[in-house]
Every structure is written in structure tokens, then in C-alpha cells.
Amino acid sequence: MLNAKIPATVITGFLGAGKTTMIRNLLQNAKGKRIALIINEFGDLGVDGDVLKGCGDETCTEDDIVELNNGCICCTVADDFIPTMEKLLERENRPDHIIIETSGLALPQPLVAAFNWPEIKTQVTVDGVVTVIDAAAVSEGRFAHDHDKLDAQRAADEELDHESPLEELFEDQIRAADMVVLNKTDLIDTKRLAAVKTNVQSQTDRTLKIISAKHGDLPIEVLLGMGAATEDDIVNRKSHHELHHADGHEHDHDEFESFIVETGEIADTDKFIAGLKSIIADHDVLRLKGFCAVPGKPMRLVVQAVGQRIETYFDRAWQAGEKPSSRLVVIGLHDLDQTAIAEQIKAAA
Ligand SMILES: Nc1nc2c(ncn2[C@@H]2O[C@H](COP(=O)(O)OP(=O)(O)OP(=O)(O)O)[C@@H](O)[C@H]2O)c(=O)[nH]1
Structure with a gap:
């Protein structure tokens, strides 16, 4: 269809949850769909991009992979993300679908909100935000805060208004999601997986689509084609940062x-x-x-x-x-x- 918006899927989730592995599987099963990838990594070694290059040869060549390693994508929207999207959209051979892998430390909200910028709003829509969760790590309590330690910190600093940075990110990445993938299910039993699912759903009042996976191995039809237009709803999925700093205070990653x-x-x-x-x-x-x-x-x-x-x-x-x-x-x-x-x-x- 002429002038149809290009769907873009945002794949987020904490460090090491399995985002790159899931995308690798997706590229290998792309079934002729021409996919462009924008990869944002924390730490400028470019490991994710390097792991992905060459794995989807026909549907996603090296030219279709753009690496944004200049900080977390949520903080570089204007300088990096928008110009990158504009360049992608100017191409003669436009992609059928765009996949954006955020860094493990990124807040998805500012990125999704950027799809409302006039430069790209008429041409692209967010097909869905997929949040990948390391179910084993959640079950081991990696993202749960240490209540005693936090109470002690609060006693010492009355200004302290937030939870541990890991816990906040966990919650913010889930709050932004249209779909949550509970990954690494090979590492935990069904009872613990059910507890993780309950924990994940409890982070938002919206009913989340939650699915399980091993090595992010999911059919392309499940991950792409949700048609969520998440940019229209992102104001209702505020991050801790947005809720606590309505004054426009800059979000950063110095934790x-x-x-x-x-x-x-x-x-x-x-x-x-x-x-x-x-x-x-x-x-x-x-x-x-x-x-x-x-x-x-x-x-x-x-x-x-x-x-x-x-x-x-x-x-x-x-x-x-x-x-x-x-x-x-x-x-x-x-x-x-x-x-x-x-x-x-x-x-x-
Ligand atoms: N056991 C197990 N390991 C997995 C699974 N999925 C991914 N891994 C491993 O977990 C590690 C991290 O996977 P990545 O796909 O690089 O994770 P990521 O979310 O892209 O990581 P960052 O980009 O650093 O945030 C790798 O060693 C993967 O092979 C899974 O389902 N089970």
C-alpha cells in the first residue's frame, strides 16, 4: 500500500536478558521480510552488532544494521535516533520492518515518544514494544531491592525518592511493554516461572501479553505485526523518572x-x-x-x-x-x- 507507515518494533529488556539472541533468531526466520536493525548498546565495543552481522544475510545485510553506541538511546533521541531514522526513511529501498534493540539500561518511554516527532510520525509507527526478561535472574531476586539496605539509605537521605536502579529499570521496561517475553525458561521450573509471570503482570494495571521462550526462539508472527501504535499510548506508561521529575530534569545513567x-x-x-x-x-x-x-x-x-x-x-x-x-x-x-x-x-x- 502506498504511503503505509513502516512498522517498528522496539525490543528492550535488561542487560543480558537475551535481546540480541532473540533478534538473531528472528532474522534467521524473516521469511523474505526486509528488516532494518537499529542497535543501541551500553559500552562502546559493538558486540551486539558484531554478533548480528551476517546472520540474516538476505533479509538484513550489513548495510541494514545501524549501531548507535553513543550512549543510551533514550538520552540521544534528538542527536542520534531521529537522524538515523530519517536516513533510513530516505533510502530508495525502504525496509518492510524496523527493529530497534535498546541498550539494557535504556528507558523505552523517551524512544517510543520520539515516534510522535513530526519528522517521522507520518512515516513510521511503533508496531509494539517487546520487553525481554531473564526469567531466571528475576526468580533469583536480581531485581528485587534489598529492603533493609534501602531503608537504611532512606534514613540517611530523606530526599531519596527512588528504588534501586535495577528495580526501577525492571519496572519501567515492563510498564512500556505491549508484550513481555519471559526468556531463559530452560533455567527455571514451571512453579518459579509462574511466580515470575505474576510479578511481571503486577508491575502494570494494563493486561500484558506474556509469553515464555528459550533462547528467544519465537515465530516471527508472534513478535512482529502487533499493530499496537504504542506511540499513541506512551503518555500512559510513564517511567519512574517521568513520574518523579515532571519538571523536565534530565534522565541520565550515572548509576x-x-x-x-x-x-x-x-x-x-x-x-x-x-x-x-x-x-x-x-x-x-x-x-x-x-x-x-x-x-x-x-x-x-x-x-x-x-x-x-x-x-x-x-x-x-x-x-x-x-x-x-x-x-x-x-x-x-x-x-x-x-x-x-x-x-x-x-x-x-
Ligand atoms: N540458558 C539460556 N541462555 C540464554 C537464553 N537466551 C540468551 N541466553 C544467553 O544469555 C547471554 C546474553 O544474551 P544476549 O542475547 O546477548 O542478551 P542481550 O539482552 O542482548 O544483552 P545486552 O545487549 O548486553 O543487554 C548469552 O550468553 C546468550 O547465549 C536462554 O533462553 N537460555
Whole structure:
């Protein structure tokens, strides 16, 4: 149909919930739909984009993938997101569908609200906001606040009006959702999954569409084509930040930080993983990911850590002109001891 708006799906969810994995599955099952991807990552190593490049060859070429690594997309709407969308829409070969992966720390609300900007409102609509949840992490209480600690902080600081940053993000990302994917169901039993579902639904008065998945493996018909036009309803899905700072106070991410550690080749992967596990536990690292070089191996090793769960696999050969190296992005709450973490990672390699 001429002049029909292009549908855009926003995929959000906390660090390591499985957004990139779900998108990878989706691209592989795109059934000829031409998809453009906008990927926003916290920590400027570009791991997600790199993992996705090449996995949907016919329906989503490298040219269709735009990486926005200049901070969280919710804070760079005017400078990054709108110009990127405008460029996409100017293309001769316009996509059938746009998928936007937010960083794990992004608030979806400002991004969805941007679809009401005149520059893009007439051409694109939000097909739906899909929030991916690490059901195992929720069940382990990762996003529940420590009541005793919070009460102590409140006693010390009467101004303190918000919950833990992790809990707030968890709630805000659910409040924005049209659909919630309870992912990583391979890691928890049905009883605990039912409790997670109840917890998720309790975050909003709207009845959410909640589905379960392993490795984000869901049919494209389930994820795309919701026709929700979420931009029309986003004012009713306010984030904690919007509710607490109606005065226009800027939202920022200074409760979180990320940095990159470069280390040598990884001679003993098992020893390295064991080392990473204790670093993650000692320093309360939320997310660690990157690519490593292994002596004598032509392939690069992908390292993905979410809490204490670490996955490694070789994804592709180092390419011509690419120097095999080991680089990891480390993400945690503010005040990470960057020097100690970097030293310990180098010692574990
Ligand atoms: N066991 C298990 N692991 C999963 C599942 N889905 C994803 N993972 C793993 O979880 C890790 C993080 O997955 P990603 O898809 O990179 O998560 P993400 O949400 O894109 O992460 P960020 O972009 O860093 O926020 C990877 O090691 C995945 O292989 C699942 O259903 N079960």
C-alpha cells in the first residue's frame, strides 16, 4: 500500500536478558521480510552488532544494521535516533520492518515518544514494544531491592525518592511493554516461572501479553505485526523518572558505568572463565562480554557473562586486516573498581 507507515518494533529488556539472541533468531526466520536493525548498546565495543552481522544475510545485510553506541538511546533521541531514522526513511529501498534493540539500561518511554516527532510520525509507527526478561535472574531476586539496605539509605537521605536502579529499570521496561517475553525458561521450573509471570503482570494495571521462550526462539508472527501504535499510548506508561521529575530534569545513567579491558591471548579458557566468575562475584559485575584471541586458533572466542552464567563459543575466523585481540566490556553499578577489575582480568588470562 502506498504511503503505509513502516512498522517498528522496539525490543528492550535488561542487560543480558537475551535481546540480541532473540533478534538473531528472528532474522534467521524473516521469511523474505526486509528488516532494518537499529542497535543501541551500553559500552562502546559493538558486540551486539558484531554478533548480528551476517546472520540474516538476505533479509538484513550489513548495510541494514545501524549501531548507535553513543550512549543510551533514550538520552540521544534528538542527536542520534531521529537522524538515523530519517536516513533510513530516505533510502530508495525502504525496509518492510524496523527493529530497534535498546541498550539494557535504556528507558523505552523517551524512544517510543520520539515516534510522535513530526519528522517521522507520518512515516513510521511503533508496531509494539517487546520487553525481554531473564526469567531466571528475576526468580533469583536480581531485581528485587534489598529492603533493609534501602531503608537504611532512606534514613540517611530523606530526599531519596527512588528504588534501586535495577528495580526501577525492571519496572519501567515492563510498564512500556505491549508484550513481555519471559526468556531463559530452560533455567527455571514451571512453579518459579509462574511466580515470575505474576510479578511481571503486577508491575502494570494494563493486561500484558506474556509469553515464555528459550533462547528467544519465537515465530516471527508472534513478535512482529502487533499493530499496537504504542506511540499513541506512551503518555500512559510513564517511567519512574517521568513520574518523579515532571519538571523536565534530565534522565541520565550515572548509576551505571562501563569500561573496556584489553588483555592478552587466552591460553586456558577454563581457567579464564573461573577467574571471570570470581571477579564478577567480588565486584558485583552486571554484564561482561567481548571477543578473545586464543593461541593457535584462527577463530575468535565470544565471551558472554550475565551474572555467574558464562558462555563461550567460537563464532567466526579473524578476518584479513583484523588483529586477533582480547577485548571485553565490563558493566556494573557506579563505583566499579576499574583498576582492580582490569588487573584481575589480565591475571586470569
Ligand atoms: N540458558 C539460556 N541462555 C540464554 C537464553 N537466551 C540468551 N541466553 C544467553 O544469555 C547471554 C546474553 O544474551 P544476549 O542475547 O546477548 O542478551 P542481550 O539482552 O542482548 O544483552 P545486552 O545487549 O548486553 O543487554 C548469552 O550468553 C546468550 O547465549 C536462554 O533462553 N537460555
